[in-house]
Amino acid sequence: MSDATKSQITLRGVTRVYRTNSHQVQAVAGVDLTMHQGEFVCLAGPSGSGKSTLLHLIGTLDQPSSGTIHFGGRDISGLSRSASALFRRTAVGFVFQTFNLIPVLTAFENVEYVLLLQGIGAAERNKRVTMMLDAVGLAELAQRRITDLSGGQQQRVAVARALIGNPSLVLADEPTGNLDSATGESIIALLRRLNEERGTTVLYSSHDPRIIAWADRLILLQDGKIFEDHRQTKVE
Amino acid sequence: MRMTDDILPGRTLSPALLGAHLQIALRNILRHRRRSLLTVAAVAFSVFCLIVFQALMGGLHQKMMESALSLDTGVIQVHAAGFARNQTRLLPLPTPKAITIAFKAAGITNFAPRLKAPALIIAGRHSSSVYLSGIDPAQEASVTLIRQKIVRGTYQLAPGQVLISKGLADALDLNINDSMTLMVQSFFGQTRTDRFTVTGLFATGLDSFDQSRVYLSLATAQTLLDAEDSISEVAAACPPAQAAKLAGHLQQYLPTAAYQVMTWQELVPDLAQLMELNDATFRLLIIILFAIVAMGIANTMTTVIFERFREFGTLTALGATPGGIVSLVMTESLLLGLFAALAGSLTGFGACVYLARYGIDLTHFTSANQYFVVGSVLKAVLTPGDLILANTITLATAATAGLYPAWKASRLNPVKALSHV
Known part of the structure; x- marks a missing residue:
């Protein structure tokens, strides 16, 4: 059995080059990476080091210029628009720095949308969304419009939305970047708890040391390359 | 192994998902009340114009026929075989x-x-x-x-x-x-x-x-x-619309070797041609009017797409397919068209009811001619077909106008859309 099939995510020689009229930028340069189910991994590095690009590539929002990405043994590096959408729908949950919730929907409806995409029936949707909002501590605010929620509450809704479809991977791009430190820590703690309870793999990016410290494994990026990849030991 | 479309579930748009898109579209329209109102008002005005002009055109044609035919011609004439207009021989x-x-056999009294x-x-x-x-x-x-x-x-x-x-x-x-x-x-x-x-x-x-x-x-x-x-x-x-049918009945009793049965279209071909010309001109006006409507809706929807780049990027990230994004944008475009069609139809119908009763006096706008012998007050004649046509054109225009913005939204690069400010 190859390494690509026994691991959850495997990147081999992944490169992403952006071309402009005058020059080209190598955002990710020959990255090799393997991740396993249930890991809680942080991507760290300075701005422009390729953190977001790598998350987009793994989440099939972008495609590598060269190299391959396998997910559960399947090559996902060249999917069509529709195929990548259907892959994300069932396998990946996203959490964004700016929350990216649908402003005209309530907290409940934002979370429910993923289940609608998955074709889940009304009764099952109600049950699962209610439980998920309860799990992120927002049961009381389920019917509130997004615009009536604080930044921390909105990010909790985003976490609930990312996890409601039971994805095996959650990708979080600077999930605490727009939050104060206390709220930010509560969000990363929430992600950590859900990772432990559900066994969902979480790959998040951050440059906040307090947030980075929550990860089991730290991958440091610089100039699009991994220059450090190690397991973190928590010092109590 | 490459992951392909066939091993992935849930390709279709479920009724519940379409319902959610309807809800999102409706709330977005209400969220931008002023812009939506202006777009709906512009389109509704076009629908109003279409309905009223159509009804006035119907009234004009009715008056032209009524006048031209009741002056002397009638709707059907029977002559001896060999008759030609303007001949002097008895x-x-x-x-x-x-x-x-x-x-009597044909039911013409x-x-x-x-x-x-x-x-x-x-x-x-x-x-x-x-x-x-x-x-x-x-x-x-x-x-x-x-x-x-x-x-x-x-x-x-x-x-x-x-x-x-x-x-x-x-x-x-x-x-x-x-x-x-x-x-x-x-x-x-x-x-x-x-x-x-x-x-x-x-x-x-x-x-x-x-x-x-x-x-x-x-x-x-x-x-x-x-x-x-x-x-x-x-x-x-008799009713001009039944001329051909009744002439056919008459011809069953009057052999063509001895009689010549002619309808008003044959007797006054210039009247039929003038009405056809009116219809053709009106169709051209409809095309111009609704091209403007389409541009209005497309402009609004393009603005909507531009403002909501990030939202469409998010939906794509969540797993919405290009078809799903198209359905969302098209729903919003069609809703704008529907509201406009309702508003335009109601006001247009009201105006037609008024114009059917009181009409427009064209005495000062027209010289005496054979088409206004009965009177110079032009009254609206609105048929259910006119209303259905106006609404069908409006919804079809809204759908057509929404296609390009919808296609654009479905082709957005999700990474660029998510980073859009």
């Missing part, structure tokens, strides 16, 4: 009674027998070339409007009496009860003259018609023309 119908039977011939009217030292019409006053009144156009004297036509127009009377210096002479060529080719008394004056408002018509009773005309019991034409009144 061509009597073979058996007038057969025509009466045929009309309003018809008028006539004997027509060219004549010269002489009054003192004045004379004028005219067209003589021998009529049965009662039957003629059921087909044409001459009786309603009497302005002096009476509509009665006893032997030795004639009706002429006020215009002709003025030109010949004649008045009620004055005498004048009619000179004709009889059925046998002989010149005949006789004295008549003017018993009534009519005025249709159409000079070319008024200056050339002289009415006398059918019996008097038959005597004058030496055409005992003869008629040269039967004109019938």
Whole structure:
């Protein structure tokens, strides 16, 4: 059995080059990476080091210029628009720095949308969304419009939305970047708890040391390359 | 192994998902009230114009037909075979009674027998070339409007009496009860003259018609023309839309070897052509109007897409397919069209109800012509088909206008969309 099939995510020689009229930028340069189910991994590095690009590539929002990405043994590096959408729908949950919730929907409806995409029936949707909002501590605010929620509450809704479809991977791009430190820590703690309870793999990016410290494994990026990849030991 | 479309579930848009898109679209329209209101108002105004113009066009066509056909032509005419318009030769119908039977069998009750011939009217030292019409006053009144156009004297036509127009009377210096002479060529080719008394004056408002018509009773005309019991034409009144059908019925009873049955489209082809030209011009106007509507909706929807780049990027990240994004944008575009169609239809219907009752007086905008003999007030005639057409065009335009923005939204690069500020 190859390494690509026994691991959850495997990147081999992944490169992403952006071309402009005058020059080209190598955002990710020959990255090799393997991740396993249930890991809680942080991507760290300075701005422009390729953190977001790598998350987009793994989440099939972008495609590598060269190299391959396998997910559960399947090559996902060249999917069509529709195929990548259907892959994300069932396998990946996203959490964004700016929350990216649908402003005209309530907290409940934002979370429910993923289940609608998955074709889940009304009764099952109600049950699962209610439980998920309860799990992120927002049961009381389920019917509130997004615009009536604080930044921390909105990010909790985003976490609930990312996890409601039971994805095996959650990708979080600077999930605490727009939050104060206390709220930010509560969000990363929430992600950590859900990772432990559900066994969902979480790959998040951050440059906040307090947030980075929550990860089991730290991958440091610089100039699009991994220059450090190690397991973190928590010092109590 | 490469992951392909066939191993992935949930490709279709479920009714629940479409319902959610409807909800999102509706709330977004309400969220941007001012912009939505302006777009809906602009499109609704176009729908309003389309409905009102269509109804006025219907009314105009109805008035044109009513006027042109009730002046003299009628909806259907029967002549002897070989008849040609403007011919001077008297061509009597073979058996007038057969025509009466045929009309009754076809269910046509309003018809008028006539004997027509060219004549010269002489009054003192004045004379004028005219067209003589021998009529049965009662039957003629059921087909044409001459009786309603009497302005002096009476509509009665006893032997030795004639009706002429006020215009002709003025030109010949004649008045009620004055005498004048009619000179004709009889059925046998002989010149005949006789004295008549003017018993009534009519005025249709159409000079070319008024200056050339002289009415006398059918019996008097038959005597004058030496055409005992003869008629040269039967004109019938019936709904113009049924002309072809009824003419077909008549032809079953009147053999083409002896009779010529003609509909108003054949008798006054310029009227049918003018109406067709009106329709074609109107269709062109509709295309221009709704091209502007389409641009308005497309502009609004493009702005919507631009403002919501990040939202569409997010939906794509969550797993919405390009088809799903298209459905969301199209739903919003169609909703705008639907609201506009409702608003435009309601206001347009209200305006048509008003215009059907009171109309628009075109007296000061038109010169006297054969299409406004009945009157110059143009009234709206709205049919359910007009309303359905206006709404169908509006929704089709909204859908077409939404296609490009929807396609653009579905092709957004999700990474760029998510980083859009």
